[in-house]
Amino acid sequence: MASTCASAPSRSASSRSTRASIDRRRRRARRFAFVHRRNAVSVEASPDGTSLERVLEAAVRAAKEGGTVMARKVGAEVIKTKANARDLLTEVDGEVQRIIEAKVAEEFPHHGFLGEESVAAGKDASADALREVLETGPEWLWVVDPIDGTTNFVHGLPLSAISIGVAYKGELQVAVIMDPFRDECFTAVLGGGAKLNGTPIKVGEEATALEAVVVTGYAPTDASTEVMLKGMTALATLPVRTIRMFGSAAIMLAWVACGRVTAYFEADLNSWDTAAGALLIREAGGRMTNLVGEEYDLTVRPILASNGATHDELLRCLMSTQRC
The missing domain is CATH 3.40.190.80 (D-Maltodextrin-Binding Protein; domain 2)
Structure with missing residues (x-):
């Protein structure tokens, strides 16, 4: 996102701006190089040999199927509140979670699953559920929010998404965020970069x-x-x-x-x-x-x-x- 100025800069200011822009790009290049050296693992397989591409493909399929339901049922009525009156639940939350969970069970029956709608409301309950599954559950864990932004969803605001993170021994390996209202599927594989509908993406260039x-x-x-x-x-x-x-x-x-x-x-x-x-x-x-x-x-x-x-x-x- 580039800055704009109300008036044309002086030659000296323009030169400083150009140098700053070059320095900024160099800093970004060094930062990207560090990130990918740090995460330098095969994007083909996880430490136990499971294909990360297979995990990603399954997560994308599940998210897109759930997203179709979300788009069709946006504006669904609240069936109850959870922690308080601001924390809403619709029947679609549970429906989308069941779709994703069924896909995981079919494709990876040995993987664990932690979905928002399977956990009692409240900070302590969610923290306890995560701790238990990390300590005693399978090495693979799918962490899923079937509708993130339920209040938006209830009010017909097209700003909600499906969030799927897949971890191995607590370290994230695969990510999918599906926005069905823009048909945007954000994906990432550890060491393999991030993408939007298959096209690589990167963070913004703001320096201050x-x-x-x-x-x-x-x-x-x-x-x-x-x-x-x-x-x-x-x-x-x-x-x-x-x-x-x-x-x-x-x-x-x-x-x-x-x-x-x-x-x-x-x-x-x-x-x-x-x-x-x-x-x-x-x-x-x-x-x-x-x-x-x-x-x-x-x-x-x-x-x-x-x-x-x-x-x-x-x-x-x-x-x-x-x-x-």
Whole structure:
């Protein structure tokens, strides 16, 4: 996302801008080289010999079938609330999860499955469920949110998605985020880069917070909402270019990965909200940590995902007010 100026720059300013642009591209090249050396594994097979391409293909098929149902039933009625009145559930959430779970059971009967609709509502329940499956479950684990952005879905807003992250011994290997309303399928394989409908994608080129388009969420609990509001106030004061709120963690993570937005932070998310997006962002050249700068894993709940270049500046700002 390039910056624009109200008036033509002087020759000296233009020269400085050109040098800055060149330096920026060099930094990005070095960062991409580091990311792919760090993740240098075969994209053909996982450590136990399972074909990652086969896992990816199965995840894409399941996501597209579930997405067809979502697109047809957008605006479905709420059948109940979960943690509170902000945390909604429709019959379509369960229907889409059953589609994906059945595909996994058919194709990979030895794999584990953790879906949002199989876990009781609440932070403790979700954390306990993840811990149990990581400690005692199969080595392979599918972490699935059948409809991320259910409130948008209920209100007929075309900003929700299916999120599928597949991990081996806790390390993410495959990611799929399916947006059925734009027919956009974001995919990633560890060490193989990130793609949108088969075309490689990368994070945005913003170098400073002043250039950054930051997105965030509206938490379902009062405690998390307080953290989010403090963070937004701090970022507005920094300042960043703008702050947006789209209502789907999966969409916002996918959009960081493809450069539509620069960064996304939220105070309290579940593994099914973030698993797929975390791998997408890493494979697209970005970075994802918690809100004290520790690298993301499946147990992380507060997150900052970014294009990498702006990460430290944004993180310092958030840490200065939240102390998460």
